Amino acid sequence: MRKAAVTGHPVKHSRSPLIHGYWLKTYGIEGKYGLVDVPPHEALTFFKSLPEHQLVGCNVTIPNKEIALEAADIVDDAAREIGAVNTLWIDETGKLQGSNTDAVGFLGNLDQAAPGWDTRKAKAVVLGAGGAARAILWALKQRNYQEIVLINRTLEKAEALQHHFGKPIRTSVWETRSEELENCDLLVNTTALGMTGQRPLDLDLDRLPSTAVVTDIVYTPLMTDLLAAAKARGNQVVDGLGMLLHQAVPGFEKWFGIHPVVTPELRSLILKDMDQ
Numbered sequence: 269m270r271k272a273a274v275t276g277h278p279v280k281h282s283r284s285p286l287i288h289g290y291w292l293k294t295y296g297i298e299g300k301y302g303l304v305d306v307p308p309h310e311a312l313t314f315f316k317s318l319p320e321h322q323l324v325g326c327n328v329t330i331p332n333k334e335i336a337l338e339a340a341d342i343v344d345d346a347a348r349e350i351g352a353v354n355t356l357w358i359d360e361t362g363k364l365q366g367s368n369t370d371a372v373g374f375l376g377n378l379d380q381a382a383p384g385w386d387t388r389k390a391k392a393v394v395l396g397a398g399g400a401a402r403a404i405l406w407a408l409k410q411r412n413y414q415e416i417v418l419i420n421r422t423l424e425k426a427e428a429l430q431h432h433f434g435k436p437i438r439t440s441v442w443e444t445r446s447e448e449l450e451n452c453d454l455l456v457n458t459t460a461l462g463m464t465g466q467r468p469l470d471l472d473l474d475r476l477p478s479t480a481v482v483t484d485i486v487y488t489p490l491m492t493d494l495l496a497a498a499k500a501r502g503n504q505v506v507d508g509l510g511m512l513l514h515q516a517v518p519g520f521e522k523w524f525g526i527h528p529v530v531t532p533e534l535r536s537l538i539l540k541d542m543d544q
């Protein structure tokens with residue numbers, strides 16, 4: 269019986285067991301997907317000894333993604349350039365491989381929820397320069413956005429990412445966030461502002477073109493203030509839950525051998541769990 273798990277610290281809030289459990293059942297696979305709390309000081313040893321924990325691989329969530337990058341014997345371009353690993357698996361030769369599927373999850377979500385979202389790609393505005401922003405910047409570069417404006421409250425953090433990822437990223441100070449929405453085709457919030465328990469994201473959408481797509485990587489609540497305000501003025505909006513569902517796809521395929529589909533039924537299952 270093949271077993272995988274989500275690892276993090278804390279981790280009990282994770283919906284990954286529900287997602288993978290749904291696919292195991294849907295495809296009739298006799299596998300298991302659990303949840304293991306791994307504190308950062310134990311993470312390197314844990315990742316390097318997955319077989320001893322009867323695991324063929326695992327998802328890695330906060331705060332261990334950089335440690336997982338260090339633990340892996342082989343990492344793909346996405347993980348190396350993003351600087352974080354969220355999916356680990358043991359390959360046929362016994363080596364530990366690592367990937368970052370958050371970027372793929374971000375793109376998969378938009379492709380499914382807003383087909384054609386990247387037809388116009390003159391300008392994307394990304395709010396926030398934390399860990400999550402790295403995967404988003406990498407993803408948008410993959411789709412050849414002409415200009416990506418990175419805005420963060422601490423400009424130095426944005427500048428460090430701009431330096432790391434290079435063109436076509438340009439930084440701008442937090443005070444310009446509403447002005448920068450002029451001619452914007454895609455607006456992405458990667459900050460925690462607007463999340464349950466956090467302050468709201470204070471953003472004036474007046475200059476945002478009505479054709480712009482707006483997405484938030486936060487999914488609690490599903491309809492953040494940003495998405496509600498954008499929707500009310502006619503913009504197409506995409507919530508963050510789909511990113512979580514789509515980032516899970518490559519891991520499941522590596523561990524259990526089937527490329528699973530993100531279905532409306534799976535989404536409903538997670539939404540039902542979130543209501544409880």
Ligand code: SKM
Pocket residue numbers: 274281282283284327328329330354355370512515
């Ligand atoms: O990158 C993902 C991770 O693979 C799983 C996860 C979760 O279970 O909450 C969240 C993200 O960090």
